[in-house]
Amino acid sequence: MGKKQKTIIQIRRELKAKKEEELLATLTRQKRIENENAQPKRKRLSFEELACFLPMKDLQESFIRDPETFSTRRYCQGRQIKEFVDHLLVKYPVPGFLYRSVVGETGAELLCGEVNCHETHAEFVLQRKLFLAFAQGQSLYPILSEVLTRKEVHAFTVAPSGITLRQRVLWAKLKIAGASDQELQTLVGRCGGWNILLAAQDHRQKLEAIILLLIGCQREFKRVKTFRILSFLYDIGNIQRIEFAGRTPQSFMEIVNEHWMNQEYPDHSDAQWKAEFPFWTWRSKTMLVQVSELTSARALRIEGDTMDHCVGGYASDCVENSSRILSVKFFPMKGKRAGQMLDRLTMEVNPKTKHIVQVKGKQNRNPRLDEMEIIDFWASENGIRIPYMVRFN
Numbered sequence: 001m002g003k004k005q006k007t008i009i010q011i012r013r014e015l016k017a018k019k020e021e022e023l024l025a026t027l028t029r030q031k032r033i034e035n036e037n038a039q040p041k042r043k044r045l046s047f048e049e050l051a052c053f054l055p056m057k058d059l060q061e062s063f064i065r066d067p068e069t070f071s072t073r074r075y076c077q078g079r080q081i082k083e084f085v086d087h088l089l090v091k092y093p094v095p096g097f098l099y100r101s102v103v104g105e106t107g108a109e110l111l112c113g114e115v116n117c118h119e120t121h122a123e124f125v126l127q128r129k130l131f132l133a134f135a136q137g138q139s140l141y142p143i144l145s146e147v148l149t150r151k152e153v154h155a156f157t158v159a160p161s162g163i164t165l166r167q168r169v170l171w172a173k174l175k176i177a178g179a180s181d182q183e184l185q186t187l188v189g190r191c192g193g194w195n196i197l198l199a200a201q202d203h204r205q206k207l208e209a210i211i212l213l214l215i216g217c218q219r220e221f222k223r224v225k226t227f228r229i230l231s232f233l234y235d236i237g238n239i240q241r242i243e244f245a246g247r248t249p250q251s252f253m254e255i256v257n258e259h260w261m262n263q264e265y266p267d268h269s270d271a272q273w274k275a276e277f278p279f280w281t282w283r284s285k286t287m288l289v290q291v292s293e294l295t296s297a298r299a300l301r302i303e304g305d306t307m308d309h310c311v312g313g314y315a316s317d318c319v320e321n322s323s324r325i326l327s328v329k330f331f332p333m334k335g336k337r338a339g340q341m342l343d344r345l346t347m348e349v350n351p352k353t354k355h356i357v358q359v360k361g362k363q364n365r366n367p368r369l370d371e372m373e374i375i376d377f378w379a380s381e382n383g384i385r386i387p388y389m390v391r392f393n
Contacts, residue, residue, distance in 0.1 A: 044072060050084040053107030062132050063088050078110040090135040097164055098134065101127035127165055144169075152176050163188065177211045183218050190226040209244035216249035228260040235259075261301035261312060271315050272296045276324045276351045280378055288331040289374050291347075293324060303327055303346055308363045311346050323357070324349045328375070345371060355385040 006014075047070045056067075070087045074080050085102055100108045101124055129143045141153045147169060148156060155172035163171065171188050179187065191214065210233065217229070232255070233239065242255065273295055280291040294300050297315035303325070304312030317323035328345040332338055345367055348357040359367045359375060367375065372391060379386050 044075060045077065045080055047084065050081060053081050053103050053110070054085070054088075055102075055104065059089065059102060062136070064091065064136065081107050081111050089132065092135060092137050094131055094134040095161060095168075097162075098127050098131040101131050123165060130165075148172055149176070173207075173211050174215065177208075177215055179215050179218075183215060187214055187218060187226075191230060206239055206244050209247070210239075213244060213247065213249055213252045217253060220249040221253065228256050231263065232256045232259045257302075257305050261298075261305065264312065270297060271319050273318055273321075277326065277349070277382055280381070282374055282377055284333075286333050288333055290329045290331070291326055291378050292329075293326050300325060307344065307346055307361070309346065309360055311348075314348070321351060324351050328359075328371075328378075330371075330374075343371075345375075347375065349384060353385075354383060355387055356390050359390060 047067045050070070051067060065087050067084075067088060070084055072080050072083050074083060081103060082099065085099060089102065099111055103111055126143065130140065132138070133140050133143055140157065141148075141150055144153050144156065152172040152175075155175040156168055159168045159171045159175075167188050170191060171184060174184055174187055214229070244252070275293045275295050277291075277293050279293075282289040282291075294303055297318075300315055300318070301312040304310060311325055314323055314325055318325065326347045326349065328347055329341050330343040331340065332342050343361070345359055345361050347359045349355070350357055356375070356379065359372070361367060361371075376386065378384075
C-alpha cells in the first residue's frame with residue numbers, strides 16, 4: 001500500500017510546532033547574549049588589588065606566607081579573596097562565617113553575599129580572634145573562657161556549618177546540657193538571635209540554669225511559645241532579678257507568660273471587677289459542666305493564653321461594663337479521665353443588652369451542638385438571649 005497522506009490539520013500542527021521551536025531557540029539565544037553583555041568581564045586580580053579588601057596592617061603580624069607569592073586560577077572575585085586569605089593566614093580549616101571578620105565590608109559582600117549589621121563590635125573582634133585561632137591551630141579556650149567551659153568549647157568546634165557565632169555558642173551549651181538533635185535544631189533556630197554572649201559574661205551561673213529550662217520547656221510542652229521566652233530573656237533586668245536554679249519548666253513558663261501578658265496588654269493590667277453572673281453548674285450521668293465568670297485582667301490573660309485566642313485584651317471592656325467573659329469547663333464523670341477537665345469554652349456576654357456575643361473554643365473553634373445545648377440551659381436560667389448567628393455559627 002502507498003504511503004498515507006497527511007491531512008491538512010496534521011500539516012498545520014507540524015508547521016506550528018516548528019515555528020514554536022524556532023521562536024524558542026531565538027529567545028534562548030537572545031537571552032544568553034543579554035546575560036553575557038550584562039555581566040562584567042572577569043579577571044584575575046593581582047595581590048595588590050586583593051590586598052585592598054583586607055585590613056593588611058592589622059593582620060600583618062599573623063601572616064604565614066608572603067602576599068607576593070600568591071597566584072590563582074579563579075576568575076570569581078569572592079573566591080579569589082578567600083584564596084588570598086587562605087594563602088596569608090590559614091593552615092587549618094576555618095568555619096565559613098568567620099571569614100567576614102578578616103575582610104572589609106566590600107570583601108564581605110563579595111565573599112559571603114551579605115554583611116551582618118546586627119553584630120556588635122565586641123562580637124566582631126571575638127570573631128577575628130577565633131578565625132586566627134582556627135586558622136593557625138591555636139587553643140580556643142583562652143578566647144572563649146568567659147563564655148564557655150572546656151567541654152562546651154570542644155562542642156563549639158564541631159558545631160554544624162552554616163550557623164552564626166551566637167547560634168554556635170548556644171548550640172555548644174545546649175549540646176553539653178544534653179539536648180537531642182531535634183531539640184538542638186528547634187532551639188538554635190528559634191533562639192539563635194538572642195545575645196547569649198552578653199548574658200553569659202555577666203550571669204554565667206544563671207545562664208546554665210536557663211539553658212536547662214529551655215530544654216525542659218521544649219520537652220514538657222507540646223507548643224512552646226519560644227518568642228515569649230526570648231522576649232523575657234532579651235531583658236537583662238529579668239535575668240538579674242529572677243533566680244532560675246532549681247526552678248521547674250512549669251514555674252518558669254508562668255513567669256514568662258506573666259511578663260509577656262503585661263507587655264501585650266498593658267492597659268488595666270491589674271484591674272478587677274465584680275461578677276455579674278453567679279457560679280453555675282450542670283450535671284448529668286456522664287458529664288459535669290461549670291460556668292464561672294472571670295473577674296480580673298490576670299484571669300483573662302491566663303484564659304487567652306490557655307485557649308490560644310485574644311480574650312486577654314478584653315479587660316478594658318470588662319472595666320467599662322460593656323462585656324463579661326465566662327469560662328465554661330466540661331468534666332467527664334466516668335472513664336479513665338473522670339474528674340479531669342475534658343474541654344473548655346470561652347463565652348462573651350453583653351451585660352447591658354443581655355445577649356451572648358460569641359462562644360469560642362481553643363484556637364477560636366466554634367462550639368459543637370452538644371456544647372450549645374449546655375449554653376442554652378445556662379442562658380435560659382440567667383435570662384440571656386442567644387442570637388441566631390451565635391447559635392448556628
